[in-house]
Each structure stands twice: as structure tokens, then as C-alpha cells.
Amino acid sequence: MATTHPSGRRRIIPKDAMLYAPGESTRNLHRVEEGVVRQCLYLSDGQRVIAGFAFPGDVIGALDDQPMVTAEAATSTLVFEWTIDPGADPQQCASLLSQALHQTYLTMAIRSRKHARARLAAFLLDLAERRLGSEFRLPLTLVDLADHLGLTQHTISRTLTEFRRSGVLRQASGHLFIINHCDPLREIANEGPRPHPQIEVPTIAPGRTD
Amino acid sequence: MATTHPSGRRRIIPKDAMLYAPGESTRNLHRVEEGVVRQCLYLSDGQRVIAGFAFPGDVIGALDDQPMVTAEAATSTLVFEWTIDPGADPQQCASLLSQALHQTYLTMAIRSRKHARARLAAFLLDLAERRLGSEFRLPLTLVDLADHLGLTQHTISRTLTEFRRSGVLRQASGHLFIINHCDPLREIANEGPRPHPQIEVPTIAPGRTD
DNA sequence: CGACAGTTTGAAAGTGATCAATAGTCGTGG
């Protein structure tokens, strides 16, 4: 992949500033270098849906014919920005669209889980396995998480607390996430309506004395 | 648009038969001529999510790098099928991907409504305005609708009944839908959590004696 | 007529949203 970008420039996007808005089909591409960018759908009922996040390394751009998505900096963000000619390089264009489609299906799969626990678990799992590893910093507010998962900040908070208490998640200060093991998370993500009526002791060796 | 397809063929797809499955990135395109095709995501929790429907005139294909979607005939379907070379015509490839992305965002917007009424209203509205007009036949089962909207067949049934009773929808035999006016539907699609706390008598002239 | 898929309806239960209040965190300025 030709990642030598002829004429690009770095830009610092302050938190909550907009990268591009729907309607303007620009030929600008942005590679996130630092920070997180959120891609939002603003619905007619006033709701904000975050269709996806872009992390360092991700390339985003409004190159579909009729973009619906607004890209905003979820944190202060450093991006590398350049211009392509979709006519000249439809190959790359198709590749990026394909990636975007893939990402959107994944988001849909996560948001389709019927329970808050399952959604959050599936989200964290996807993050850990596909992108950031089992220990990562997620500098997002609960509201951002909520709008991404189709829940409220309250439910996110409660569910995270539950995860911490049950031991699947270790969360140090701020927005640091540490996943103890992926398997319990996977189980939660795939569990149906009824979790497990039995009260289960978290997977801790018997005889702990902490 | 060059709709003259050099070497294509017609095919009849029986109900519930598969057009393509995830993993196989074919270069086959399918234009639906008659019937409805559903594009499904099968999740690891056993759930089926219908990411979209393809109606007569729509062109679909598994041309993204790593397709996640399964295409199945929701009804007995007649398709026109041909092969493209993504290398030779990346232009069309990008255009189709762009369309697919757009459609997926729309589905996400519909599924993001918080209430069954709003989801169903948004879905019917989209169908009526963007595709089929205010009077159309939707030969889908309630389960298909439910899996598309993230609800159960029961909720779909109840909500449709409610729409019929409240007069926004006239539904004759079978799967025929007649939308009386789009505005009430739009209102329902955009309404927040609380519909109308007041108990309202249905729009019937006073003086009934039943 | 009987079998079967699809639809409708009822009652109960579980879950997340909402409302409301409290506590923590951070940056600014006194």
C-alpha cells in the first residue's frame, strides 16, 4: 500500500471540532495519528448515533456519494490529511469504502445485542481483539459510549461497575481498561436473554485472602 | 449508467435459498427483478440480523474484501446475474459499495429508534418515500420484519395492529400496506420516549352505543 | 379434513430509561 502521501499536512483538531459534515463529499482523507474521532449520525428525532470510532492508524474520509456521517474529534486529535482524486484512484476509494462498510456491519452486530451487558462486552471484545489489545486507554465519555451502543450513560456506568465487580474487567484510574480474560467477556457478549439464573462466584481460585 | 450487461443470465432463486455467503468474495452482481432478497448478519449469539432488503431494481453483490453478509431470497426471487472484474471497473465497484454503505447507515438510523412504534414507522416511511411509494406489497413474514428492526414478531404484530387502529395505516389482505398520510408516520418515527400521556378516545364520532 | 406455517392476543416478568440527587474531577480565578 502506497502510504507515501504526496502533499499532506498535519492538523490538530480540538476536542468536539468537526472534521467533515454530511453533504460535502470532499476528496480529503484523514489518517488519525493521535486521539479518537467519532463518526456520528444525527437523526431526525434528535438522537445522536455514533456509527464508529477512528483510532490512531485509521483512515477516514467522506468519499461516498452522499455522506450521512459527521466526523468529530472525540478528544483533541492529531490527523494527517491529504487529498485524493477518486477518478484517478478508484481502487483505493473502493478499498476504503469496503473497510467502512465492514466497520459499519460490525457496529451493527454490536448494537444488535439485546442486553446492555452483551453490547458492552461485544464492544470491548472487538476493541481488544481487533485493535487495541487487552489493555488500552479509551478517552471517551460515558455519553460517547452510550451513543455508540444505543444505551444511556447511566446504564454504561452501572454495567461497567458490574464488570469490575465480577472481575472480568480491571479498570484503573480514568479511562484505562484492562481485560482480565477475553473468554468471560465473550460469554457475556453471546449470552441470550437469560444470563444464568444460578448465582456464580467469579472465576477466582478458592482460598483467596485479599 | 451502462445497464447493458455483456453476458448475464436470469436465475430463479427459491424462497430461503442463498445467493451468496460470507467469506466468498465473488465478483458476481445480482439485480433483483422480482421478489425480495434479505441480507443477513448471523451473529455469534445465534441471532439473525437483517441488515437490509433488496427490492426489484436493486443491485447487490459480495464485492467487499471480506463480506460478512449472507444474501437469501426472502421470497421466491427472479434475479439477473452477471460477473464484473473489480480491477477493470473499480468505478462501478466503488459506486456499489457507496450505495451499500448508505443503505447500511439508513438501517442503523432506523434500528436506533428507541421504541417499536418509532422503528416500524421509520422503516415504513423509508420504504414509502425512497422506494415503493405509499401503497406497496411487502411479502415478508413478521419474523423477517422483526429481525430487520431488532424486535420480536409479537411486537411487530401488536404495533401494526396499533397503526391500523389509529388510522395511520390501512392494511388490506395479506402483505399489502397502504399509508394514509406520511406526516403522522413521520411524527411517530421522531417522537421521543413519551408518546401522549393522556388517554385519548380513538377518532370515532361520539355517540357510539356498543 | 388435517397439518402446518404464520399471525394474533393475553398475562407475567425482566430490563433499561427516566427522574433525581450526590459525588468526583478539572480548570480558572480570587
Add this chain to the structure above:
DNA sequence: CCACGACTATTGATCACTTTCAAACTGTCG
């Protein structure tokens, strides 16, 4: 250095909603 205000996060109580479970009903096709 501390006080203040704004934003963010936590937690409790209540409520509305959809799901679940169960049953009956419809229509179609053999």
C-alpha cells in the same frame, strides 16, 4: 492555595416498555 463552577460519573427509585411464555386463531395446501 483554596474556592468556585462546569462538566462528568455514580447511584437509587420508579416506571414504561419489550420480551417471554403460552395459547388460540387464521389461512393455505396436501
